[in-house]
Amino acid sequence: MVTAIGLEGSANKLGIGIIRDGKILANCRRTYITPPGEGFLPRETAQHHRAHVLALLREALDRAGVQPRDVDVVCYTKGPGMAPPLLTVAIVARTIALLWGKPIVGVNHCVGHIEMGRLVTRCDNPTVLYVSGGNTQVIVYSRRRYRIFGETIDMAIGNCLDRFARLLMLSNDPSPGYNVEQLAKKGKKFVPIPYVVKGMDVSFSGLLSHLEKQAPLLLAGGECTREDLCFSLQETVFAMLVEITERAMAHCGSREVLVVGGVGCNERLQQMMGRMCEERGAVLHATDERYCIDNGAMIAQAGCEMFSSGQVTPWEETTVTQRFRTDEVEVTWR
Structure with missing residues (x-):
């Protein structure tokens, strides 16, 4: 057992x-939440991580009932992501690996999401839609790589939703995308976008x-409500994602879809993707916020x-990188 x-x-x-x-023994998390209308900046985010990481480490060990001597490997997010927060966590991972005398594995964040989704849903070989604050990709496994079939050419879907939430001055607690989703459920009028x-x-x-x-x-003119705008935005961007996912499925002859990443727990996205899968005789696999939103267990699973x-x-390569493509990783375990 590892x-x-x-x-x-x-x-x-x-x-x-x-x-x-x-088996998931512990999956502890702390979120840096900024005031309405503000995003999170790299330096302040790193400060948050430094302030909470040691307490969170103790919490995870206690919840799992594990001692350092029981750990076989230390895994950390190598990238992609924001450099200061990545560095903060990498330094802690390197330190405990040294103190505990354990090997260390740098994990691609995107691959972590995929492996967590595969573990939780028990899916076989799905077409993956990876949607988060920093990434939007359609991915299919082939020949020891997670191949990217389609992606955003500018900003990620999660960033788009977050910035729209800031435009409406929505709360960032628990997340701006979640609050957009809740308003969208009350929207009645579709505004063309x-x-x-x-x-x-x-x-x-x-x-x-x-x-x-x-907007x-x-x-100001009373032509629509905030709820209508949130509804219209979700319907539009999610339809775009369903379209490119279905096209990848048709190309690969796939009969499974796995939705991962923080935006993947959006109920409306899951409904729209589920309907597309039903019409194609395919199966949708998705998870809730415990596993869709960034978490340590997904890094542990991919690293394992x-x-x-x-x-x-290798020790000299235990660095971080803000840009780390999903298809750069050689998938030696499949």
Whole structure:
């Protein structure tokens, strides 16, 4: 049995999880929440992580009932993400690996999401839609790589939703995207928004710019409500994502879809994707906020798979990188 501890801190979520042979022993998390209308900046996010990481480490060990001597491998997020938060967590991972005398594995954040989704849903070989604050990709496994079939050409879907929430001065607690989702459930009027799909890729910056200009005018004129705008935005951007996912499924002959990443727990996205899958005779796999939102257990799970297949990160390579493509990772465990 392999026991892995995973440390995640690529953005505003600090997570530490412990996995033992596919069983989640602990999955603890702290979120840096900023005032309404404000995003989270790298330096302040790193300060948050530094302030909470040791207490969270103790909490995870206690919840799992594990001692340092029981841990076989220390795993941490190597990237992609924001450099200062990544560095903060990497330094802690390097320190405990040295103190405990354990090997260390640097994990691709995106691969962590995929492996967590595969573990929780028990899916086989799905077409993956990875949607989060910093990433939007359609991914299919082939020949020891997670191949990217389509992606955003500018901003990620989560960033688009977050910036729209800031435009409406919505609370960041528990997350701006969640609060957009709740308002969207009350929306009744569909407001046309630019729909931008370019082959297998999507673009969100133009439609966000459109909303930044038009939303204040529409709201001031009483033509629609904040709820209507949230509803219209979700319907538009999620339809774009369903379209490129279905196209990848058709190309690969896939009969499974796995939705991962923080935006993946959005109920409306799951409904729309589920209907597409039903019409194609396919199956949708999705999880809730425990596993969709950034967490340490997903890093532990991916790191455990890597370690069990013989991968260990050389000490001189235990660095971080803000840009780390999903398809750069050699998948030696499948």
